[in-house]
Amino acid sequence: METRDVLGEGLARMLKGGVIMDVVSPEQAVVAEQAGACAVMALERVPADIRAQGGVARMSDPGLIREIMAAVSIPVMAKCRIGHFVEARILEAVGVDYIDESEVLTPADEAHHIDKRSFRVPFVCGCRDLGEALRRVAEGAAMIRTKGEAGTGDVSEAVRHARLVQGAIRKLCAMAEDEVAAYAKELRAPLDLVWKTRQLGRLPVVHFAAGGIATPADAALMMHLGMDGVFVGSGIFKSADPQARARAIVQAVTHFADFEKLAEISAGLGEAMSGVAVQQLADAARLAQRGW
Amino acid sequence: MRIGVLALQGGFAEHAAALARLGIAHRQVRVPKDLEGLCGLIIPGGESTSLGILAAAGGLVEPLRSFAATRPVWGVCAGLVFLARDPGRHQTTLGVMDIQVARNAYGRQRESFQAEVQVADLGAFPGVFIRAPRLVAWGKTVLPLAWRGDEVVGVRQGMIWATAFHPELTADTRLHALWAQQCR
Secondary structure, eight states: OOHHHHHHHHHHHHHHHHEEEEESSSHHHHHHHHHHHHHEEESSOHHHHHHHHHHHOOOHHHHHHHHHHOOOSSSSSEEEEHHHHHHHHHHHHHTTTTTEEESSOOOSSOOOOOOOOGGOEEEEEEEESSSHHHHHHHHSSSSSEEEOOTTTTTTHHHHHHHHHHHHHHHHHSSSSGGGGGHHHHTTTHHHHHHHHHHTSSSSEEEEHHHHHHHHHEEEEEEEHHHHHHHEESSSHHHHHHHEEEEEEEEHHHHHHTTTHHHHHHTTTOOOOOOOOOOGGOOOGGGGGOOOO | EHHHEEEESSHHHHHHHHHTTTTTTEEOOSSSGGGTTTTTTEOSSOOHHHHHHHHTTTTTTHHHHHHHHOOEEEEEEEHHHHHHOSSSSSOOOOOOOOEEETTTTTOSSHHHHHHHHEETTTEEEEEEESOOOOEEEEETTTTEEEETEEEEEEEEETTTTSSOOOOOGGGHHHHHHHHHHHHO
């Protein structure tokens, strides 16, 4: 294995069982760290605000990202637009620990994702199904997350994407060996990665849930669906009591199989983010459809 | 014989897999009663602040200290920080190992690296350092266990071991086997 893969996939392994929180200021980053977040995503606007305000969403101000990096000891991630390799190079120069090539920002290239293999900093990318996940891994992603539907507080799309990936892996593991190549073609995924997935019985890289997670129960649900950890975007700082909710979601990911404990953790958190049901979104407002 | 792997957050599955390759039974530890009957405990890499917060919230700090007083414990990377008497900043640690550490002392992720290390009794060993902590100082009861050149990157204090690098991210299980010899 190449050094960049060992180190990038290795860092993702150290994030497992943890919660990565969207923050828009150094103060929020400190709240996240003190709640037990294993990393933060530095942003100018959380997805719910990007959705509400519209316009073109771009990489955040490197000055803000640096302030957030200085405020906490945990890893700091930042987002670049799909295909915008110069934004990615800037984030690498800033020294972020992980880059999210994200559909939450307005795509810069309708046809091409970034060739991530030449970067020293590792990338996480979103997916809706197994083929999309493996195409991103082939491009050099060291970590995968579900796309879900960011900024909605509706977990249903993250559930759909997690089930599609896990279901496809179960199917892949059960089929006859001479059916694997045809399945790889159907998935539009590289054959070697499809074989590797079959041998491991899971994605070859760490797989987090993202997009619409708003409660401790949502986070635990995603863990039961086989995810390695969760991203929480708007769900924390758009809720009534971000500190309490952040702490509770961190506990819920660790104790996802202990329902007595989840009952305790879920009590007295105040209002969750109000959100919007994915079913009521127009097609153009669905961020998960960006990328291929 | 059953060894525990602290499963609050981080790379616990990788240690479980290494133990499985050695034919050693393990149990994930999330609450105090999970420690019952274990003959040793691995504290995996992850984020040491997360480990401290989750351990404190779950009432695990005192049970882990008592456990470490009588049985072998091995902390890796964030686990090393979590064992330290002085983690270099204000955060919850067990404080059972007389070491002073500097977190993320090599830099951020782009400064993470692989390098060969020398381990006592084993010789050359693959070293994977990810946002690794550095050992700054240690007390008289603490002995060096691993080196990268002249720099100490692993230590032991009686049955408590700590390494700044990640053997569980390699195919090499010799260090797991060596540490587990103390568990009975």
